[in-house]
Amino acid sequence: MSTKATPESSQGVRTSASSHSHPDLLDLARHLSAEEQERLQRIEAYVQENVRHQSIEPWHHEQLPIDMLHGLGDLGVGELFLDGSSQLFQGLAHIAVARADVSISAVVGIHNELIVGTIESLGSAEQKEHWLPGLRRLRTLGAFCLTEPDHGSDIAGGLATSATFEGNSWRIRGSKRWIGLGTVADVAVIWARDTSDGHIKGFLVPTDTPGYRAHKITNKTGLRIMQNAELELDLTLPESALMPKATSFAATSEGLRGSRAWVGWQAVGAQQALLDTARHHALTRTQFGKPLASFQLVQTALATMAGNLAVSTAFMGELARLQEANQLTMLRATLAKATLTRLARESAATARDVLGGNGILSTHEVAKIAGDIDAIYTYEGSYGINMLIAGRELTGVSAFV
Ligand SMILES: Cc1cc2nc3c(=O)[nH]c(=O)nc-3n(C[C@H](O)[C@H](O)[C@H](O)COP(=O)(O)OP(=O)(O)OC[C@H]3O[C@@H](n4cnc5c(N)ncnc54)[C@H](O)[C@@H]3O)c2cc1C
Incomplete structure (x- = not known):
């Protein structure tokens, strides 16, 4: 196909540039x-x-x-x-x-x-x-403390932080890892295993409680603003620190189902940013005397990203209706989380290519977003674990071990 712009095609570039200035392709x-x-x-x-x-x-x-x-x-x-x-x-x-x-x-x-x-x-x-x-009002911040240094994917069975009821107080001992806002939060939701019945229970702990020690994890390549921390815990808490309905892993799992679906929305927003950034670059960077946007390979890259974004947006739009009807199953939540972060990762690689050398500079946003997408691909359960949960839901057979 000729790259010479016809009146229609040059107008087409201009028209699509303005009509898609809002990136919700499905409105x-x-x-x-x-x-x-x-x-x-x-x-x-x-x-x-x-x-x-x-x-x-x-x-x-x-x-x-x-x-x-x-x-x-x-x-x-x-x-x-x-x-x-x-x-x-x-x-x-x-x-x-x-x-x-x-x-x-x-x-x-x-x-x-x-x-x-x-x-x-x-x-x-x-x-x-x-x-x-x-x-x-986001004036008080919280940290959700589940993952441990030795237990990530196997946290349900492996969680080792202990909670022992000693007369009229709880003694919590253990360590946590990857805890978002762990160093800056005012309150921590801490999950620990009750030594009397073996169940995982949830406690609400002010972070100025003696024995709460947090160390920031540095040198992350994604979500660098998020302040993840490693925690060392040796806490004595009043009986009232236990959340009354947080008395089994099922309670944690319920919340994690909703938060897995939420990562799907994040993946849509990240893909919108990739598309806006790559599209803007393609329209403003000139090579061979023409904007990058006039080359077929570059348009294919943008259209591939737009397709991933449209599919992701449609999935989440329908998931919202199901959530509204209280029908967010674990299969739907894990597929949203895993599939949409996979598509976002693919789009990040594509956008990074459209930016050429600038694609590895985080000042051009795409590299920053790509690092962030790699992190969301792993948290709230890694890609592999979400696929294994989906596979178990589809077959009734667990393939974890
Ligand atoms: C940026 C970031 C923020 C986070 N924030 C929080 C937070 O606020 N609170 C919190 O509690 N946790 C948080 N996490 C922890 C997150 O949930 C864990 O990183 C995640 O569950 C994976 O655990 P892991 O890192 O220990 O990896 P591992 O469990 O060691 O897994 C490593 C790899 O092995 C694969 N794998 C493991 N088991 C199996 C298996 N049976 N079959 C096949 N493959 C397997 C995994 O899929 C993965 O690819 C955060 C993590 C990150 C990276």
């Missing part, structure tokens, strides 16, 4: 109420203006830009789990944040799904009253 937001559409636009505007470019420096320096979280808290992004928002609105809000920065989206998503969600679903009335007001 899922049309299903929201007018009020939720307006709220989503405010969040999108805030993160594009205050997070997207501003997060690059803190990402390089592994710093948490707390003012961005406060800004999101002021827009109600810390209370999505509690404020009656539709599932679709919650998902589109997560997309908007992930499109601007995947680390900030990881903080906000874990906050909603695993901190606020766990306390609301499993905590006592006193625990909710004490912690939720600050958490709702």
Whole structure:
């Protein structure tokens, strides 16, 4: 095919450039109420203006830009789990944040799904009253402490942190690894195995409790803003620290099902950012006297990314309807998490190629996003473990060991 631009094709480039300036290729937001559409636009505007470019420096320096979280808290992004928002609105809000920065989206998503969600679903009335007001506004931060240095994928059977009830208090001893916000959180949701009945139980622990020690994990190649930590725990807690409904691994698993689906929304937001960045570069970089966007191979790359994005968006749009009907099965959640992070990884490699040498500079966003996608491919259960859970759901046969 000739690369000479016809009037139609050159107009086509211009038209598609403007008509797709919003990257939701399927326009899922049309299903929201007018009020939720307006709220989503405010969040999108805030993160594009205050997070997207501003997060690059803190990402390089592994710093948490707390003012961005406060800004999101002021827009109600810390209370999505509690404020009656539709599932679709919650998902589109997560997309908007992930499109601007995947680390900030990881903080906000874990906050909603695993901190606020766990306390609301499993905590006592006193625990909710004490912690939720600050958490709702993102002025109080939480850490979800499940993974351990020696137990990642096998955490359900292997969890070794112990909880012993000693008269009128709990003694918690053990260590944790990869804990998001572990060094900066105000409250920790800590999972430990009760030495009396062998069940995994959940405790709510202020991080200034003596015996809570956190060490930041440095040199990550993705989610560098997220402040992951290794914890050493030797805690004495009042009886009331136990969350009344967090008395088995089934309670943890329930929350993890929702948070796996949430990673799917993150993968959509990250793919939107890859597409905007690669498309902008293709339209503005000239080689052989023409914009990169005029070359067939580059258009194929962009169209492949757009196809991955459209498929991912459609999956999550339908998943939101199923969640609304309380039909988020483990099969659906694991397929969303694993499949969409796989597609996002493929798109990250494609976008990185479109940027040429600039694709390895994190100042051009694509390398930063690619590193972040590699991290979300692993957390909330690695790709392989999510596929094994899906395989077990499909066949009724466990292939873990
Ligand atoms: C950036 C980041 C943030 C995180 N945040 C948190 C957090 O806030 N709180 C928290 O509790 N945890 C957190 N995690 C931990 C995360 O959930 C674990 O990293 C994840 O579950 C994998 O565990 P692992 O790293 O120990 O890998 P491993 O379990 O050692 O697995 C290594 C590899 O072996 C494969 N594998 C393992 N077992 C099998 C098997 N039976 N069959 C086939 N393949 C297998 C896995 O798929 C993987 O590819 C975070 C992790 C990361 C990277």
